Amino acid sequence: MRTVVSENQIIRRSTMKKLLAILLTVCFMLGVFAACTNDNTPANTNGPEGNNNENPGQTQTQTQTQTQAPMSSGLDLSASDKPLKDWVTYLTLANEMETFNILYSQNNKELRVLTNCIDGLLSNDNHGNLVPAIAETWGTEDGGKTWTFNLRKGVxxxxxxxxxxxxxxxxxxxxxxxxxxxxxxxxxxxxxxxxxxxxxxxxxxxxxxxxxxxxxxxxxxxxxxxxxxxxxxxxxxxxxxxxxxxxxxxxxxxxxxxxxxxxxxxxxxxxxxxxxxxxxxxxxxxxxxxxxxxxxxxxxxxxxxxxxxxxxxxGFYACTNENMWYNGCYTITHYINGNEKVLTKNPLYWDTDCTLFDTVTYKMVESGDVAFQMFQAGELDYIELTESNLRTIYNSESNEFHDYIVEARPTKYSYQLHLCWDKRDENGDPDVNWNTAIANENFRLAWYYGLDATPYLARTNFIYPQHCANYCYTMSNLVSFSNGQEYTERVMEKLGISPDGENYARVDAAKAAEYKAKAMEELAAQGVTFPVVADYYIQGSSQTALDTANVLKQLFSDCLGDDFVTLNIKTYISSVAKEVRNPQLASFYINGWGADYGDPQNYLGQETYGMDNAYYSEAYSITRNITDEKLIAVYEEFTNMVNAANAIVGDMDARYEAYADAEKYMIEHALVIPWYKNVLWQVTHVNDYSKIYAPYGIQGDKFKNWETSADAYTTEDYAKLAEAYAAGTAK
Structure with a gap:
């Protein structure tokens, strides 16, 4: 198998080379495995064993009395077999919670915490299979029209x-x-x-x-x-x-x-x-x-x-950790906004056979660099590595963490450039120059074909930056066709994108130049002045965010030219929603969406036109205020395509094909611009392959049934863990 980065480009040390090659191969195997688990239905939708019923009219009833026990690797590892009783993690200040009401939250910054506090009907295991939570059994007897959940008693x-x-x-x-x-x-x-x-x-x-x-x-x-x-x-x-x-x-x-x-x-x-x-x-x-x-x-x-x-x-809408009720793994016993939150094991939690920490502590930090200093001091149990820290560790065999860097599993989030159609200035007046420019399709397509995200991807994963490349709106491995083809592979086929693992595949300098020239001619006739200024906001206290924004600014300059677009980096203090999004100050956002359930509708439905519950369309892009008739027509056609796909329920292959057509249409008109997915490097005391893992929902952030070690896992350990997980031999 060909690795995605050649040895003479990156790999310099024989031991590390072999281990990373193993990891790369195993990651490929995992991707193939995940993409081939379904049979005309989304992966693992029918119950604990992930059975995929070819006859949707057949009774589907799943029974399991408890979640799976924590996975033990059963492997000969360098890491200690002594588990941690307490876990200390971190979040940057930009990810501070803004609500404790789990019914109101739509953001991962809250749900990653609250999923540990409240359980719903079902959860997932570390392979993404559905498993019981408060519902012990569930099923349908009419092909999915009626669903019955039987709840456990005594919760x-x-x-x-x-x-x-x-x-x-x-x-x-x-x-x-x-x-x-x-x-x-x-x-x-x-x-x-x-x-x-x-x-x-x-x-x-x-x-x-x-x-x-x-x-x-x-x-x-x-x-x-x-x-x-x-x-x-x-x-x-x-x-x-x-x-x-x-x-x-x-x-x-x-x-x-x-x-x-x-x-x-x-x-x-x-x-x-x-x-x-x-x-x-x-x-x-x-x-x-x-x-x-x-x-x-x-x-x-x-x-x-x-x-x-x-x-x-x-009061319930604005509940706090002190007055809310819990039925999940943990309660939030200590909370200081912008500083620290402590989750304590629920002594009455229903799943008495699972493994939980005594406490989980979130430290709020200004940046990844501050977190790294805390990890070096032994104050954290894992650290996501910034580009500079990863380069330092990787390039120095004598570095204390050199043998402990491991590539994390991809998160469920697909990140896009979300464009704002009704940007305002700080006085609340429309930014006419930006709003006119971004409504022009040629202007957007110059971005789509011109922006090479590779330097930006390297901020997350400089060893294998193209592991982070993203060409679709939907995240990979959500669903597959009956022939085993993964859905986003089909979308890329329709878009004519064939990733080679070494280059950002959609870049086409000739097309970008052509669209740029057309846009400048058309927009100049409309009174637009160049360069068009694009305001991009970051949290002011984060040096890491500033460094990344400067990479993005240089990327715009190199790829599009300073005569066309200039990126203007601006800052907010604590809340992007209150300080930036609500007053509509940003030209665009780099934000991700992770599926809430196992179907493409949950992705594409966030971008439809005229729907109050289309999250990104309403809250970020402000489509309700579009005045350009051509842009409205494109949105209406896309929305009609999504609605038509959603109406197909008897033939899942036909459903996915229709969604793939709609997604292609959205992308080729640059209503959004796919940007990256998060595949980072870390040093950690947890076996990621023991965690809940699913391409949808909020269960993946639960601190439940984790296999941990008092010693950090080595690169060699993770190669063994990944290989065993892919082969199904991990205990």
Missing amino acids: QWVNMNGEPMQEVKAEDWLVGLEWVLNFHKNEAANTSMPTEMIEGAADYYAYVAGYQDLEIPADADAATKEKLTKNYEDAKAKFEAICEKYGLEPVRLTADEAKSMDLTVFKQMVGIEAPDDYTLIYHCVAELPYFATVATYNCLYPAPQALIDQLGVD
Whole structure:
């Protein structure tokens, strides 16, 4: 097998060369394995053993009474076999939590913590298979239209101190879903999956949210007045039709009325029921063979009504670690914003056979360099290596960590350049120059074909930078066709991209120059001045972020030319949402999306047009304010393609093919620009192959059933662990 980086380019030491070659080969094997696990359905959607049922009408019931025991490698390793009782990790300040409400959060910076605090119906094991959590068994008898989850008895809600509050019961899932779908309780957070998948959920959301009064600006022209009036009349008619359908008075709810709603109307409208305390049934809008994967995500998480009554609706929305209830592995016993948070093992956790740490401590740091200093001082149990630290360690055989650097497994996140169509300046006025330029497709395509991300990728992985190359919106290994072809491979086929492992494959200097020339001619005629200034924001206290931004700035200069675009690096203090995104100050963002469930809809649905729950389209790109008719038409066509793909439920191959066409269309029109995936290098005291690992959901951040060592694992250890994992011989 050919390695992706030649020996004369990178590998200088024979021992390290052999070990990295083994790791590279094994990583390739793992990629192939992951891409070939399904049979017309998303990988491992049907239960603990990952059975893929060729007949979706057949009964699918899975049973398992406990999660798998922590994996022990059973290998002869250099690392100590003495496990760690406590784990100390770190996060940069940019990743500080902004909410403790797991039903509201849509960001990994919160969910990576909260997944350890609250359990849902299902989880995953270290191979990505679905395994029980609070649901002991689950299944469907009608091909995925109706799903039944049988809950374990005796699971407790506890407070921060681990004291029992009350038993977890099926109605908690009804309370949780009502909260998610109630606009006046939870805004529009986490609504996309329930409204798309569960009968009546979209109607309930629309009923509670109501519609906005007609407001026409005094200076609006006739076309604008007509459009606003039509939108109002359509929304009003939709609301009245929903009310008539369910026998409700066609009167909009006030915010206070919506906040005071119990489950009466919800049960009448929404396809979820709890026939007893330990049985939960979902009625889906169609046959959804992947629905069980949704049960790993927080949109279907439980909430105790007693806690909402205790705190009040506004208090529950803004709950803290001190007043929230827990049913998961840990409680958050100590929290200082921007400094430290401590998770303590839940003494009443239902899974008494699993392995947990006594405590998990998150240290908040300004940068990766600060974290590295802490690791050197023995204050952390793992460290992700910045480019400079990795180069120093790799190039010095005498470095204390030289034999301990290991390549981490890819995360589930696919990172893109997310473009803002309605950028504002600091006074709140439209940035007309940017907004006009970015709406021009030739301008965007010059970026798409011109930007060679390799120097940026090297910031994460200078040894094998192309391991981080990303050419699709969807992350790899999410789903595969029945012939074994992985979905993103099909997308790349359609795009004509053939990665060689050594170059950033989509770069085409000739095409970039052609699109640049066309864009400059067209935009100059529209009054755009060059170079177009692109404002890019980083956290001001992070030297690592500044170093990376400077690499990006130079990359823009080298690839596109200073006569075309200039990258302007700006800073925020603590919250990118409050300081940058909400006031619409950035020209673009580099952000990633990780799948919430095992289907391409969860990726592409974030970019559709005219949908309140399209996260990136609404919150980052601000598509609702686009005025360029050509751009609107492209978005509408893309949205129609996504909706058509989502309507295909009986033939998964046809479904994936339709999504691949939609994804190709989105990328070739540069509505977003795929950028990178995260494959970093680290020094660590945990065997990554023992961790929960799945291409979707929030379970992968659980500190559960980890195999750890008092000594850091060596490069040689990780080669053995990876090989055993791929071969299925690890204990």
